[in-house]
Amino acid sequence: MAVRAVLRVFARRQSTAATILPEQLEWRDARPYSEVPGPKPLPVVGNTWRFLPYIGNFRIEEVDRVSRELYHKYGPVVKLAGLLGRPDMVFLYDADEIERVFRNEELMPHRPSMPSLNYYKHVLRKDIFGQHAGVIAVHGKSWYSFRTKVQQAMLQPRIVKLYVKPIEDTAKAFTQRINKIRDEHLEVPEDFLNEIHKWSLESIARVALDIRLGCLDDDLPHDSDTQTLINAVTTFFEKVGVLELKFPFWKIFNTPTWCTYIKSLDTITRMTKKHIQQAQQSARTDSLLQRVLALEPGHPHIAHVLAIDMFLVGIDTTSTAVASILYQLSLHPDKQEQLYNEIQQVLPSQETPITSQHLEQMSYLKACIKETLRMYPVVIGNGRCMTRDTVIAGYQIPAGTHVVFQHYVISNLEQYFPEADKFLPERWLKHSCNHKPHPFVSLPFGYGRRMCLGRRFADLEIQIIIAKIVQMFKIQYKYKKLEYRIHPMYTPDGPLKFTFINRTS
């Protein structure tokens, strides 16, 4: 009898051990979620009060500062719990852990941004977006099927290279615009960022629809279609941050912020549709719209929605990056000179048309772009909603939690980049630096299956415009140093009154 009992216990133990998966063991051994450090939520108002005016110190424009302070106070994993109307957030400041989360991502990763846009696409304007609502603020199967259909046209280097010429034409038009708007001291006006927005919109229109909007031709009236679209995109980004981080009153009633937000989205959708119609009438075949139409002939709606998504997120992101790179080059004349020398070597004359081979040779140009986006990433963090229970940094993180990768903070830590506070483009050059950066610290375009869909176009646009400007002008900035603010992208905060001095070549 006793022998049988011992054998039964042994068999039970064996079968339990066989069914426990390694991740279950990891989960069992991890520390409980309640132990993740972070600011304590108050009863009833949780941590939401910290975003309220006057009493809270988490101002949305200063999320960079808040994030840095949380890291210094609590360490590499910080929980922000008790956010009324939205799931907890866990901020992650550890590159190895970020890498682990990214490398284990599932087929349909969920980036938990913009629930308000999700509502707009799926409920309010369902008549326009229908089943194929694009990729921004769309999740699961709907996101997957859309992304699969458009990814090839958006990310294949072979296709992207075809756009060098139209993008260079737009960059040339921008340098002519600089010539035109400079005053007698060769300084551009205070609203130079708006000029960069115009360049960005013109470039996206050339790429997405192969149309010329004429943004850079003359001074645009304030109520022109182009200026209205630029204003709508800026308003969209300004309001989306407020709607996401503050208590979501919009889910209960139409707040003024919500109404402005919807108006801006309606304007973007309406204007894009108008431009799409214009593009279709003009029988041109070089646009992304036409390429996607050719790949998905039965689904013209997909090409239309893709164009809306591109106008939505492809303007302010790229223009902020350009503004920031020009500003850093103006602060670091020695680096600017080094870049100018490289451009001179590759492109001896201002008249030589740029090709993709030229761009391949400009490694210092790419290094300047990377270094700016390391120190001042346009989007300061990225995130994923955990779709299953996951162990992160030794803690049990339950499904549904929003994990936010704090790239801005960590890419400015000495631990990852020696002399992190110095603008040193050479750290990105293969042969001149012995410290190889951790590949998951600075990820300005995200990573994995949901990585930025416009990345290759953004890279191309930025490389060409910076190469053209530095080739033609010496850039100076003669005023007090600017702080960076979330505005709504991470932007040098103040009038970008650059001086552009012509170079001769």
Ligand code: HEM
């Ligand atoms: C400097 C310029 C840009 C930056 C820094 C940037 C950054 C980002 C980041 C961080 C993401 C999230 C990626 C992730 O979750 O892993 C993203 C997504 C996206 N970006 Fe960009 N972006 C830029 C330009 C553009 C442009 C020019 C376009 C369109 C032409 C674009 C279209 C998109 C789209 C459609 C997504 C969503 C992809 C998806 O969820 O499947 N972006 N971008």
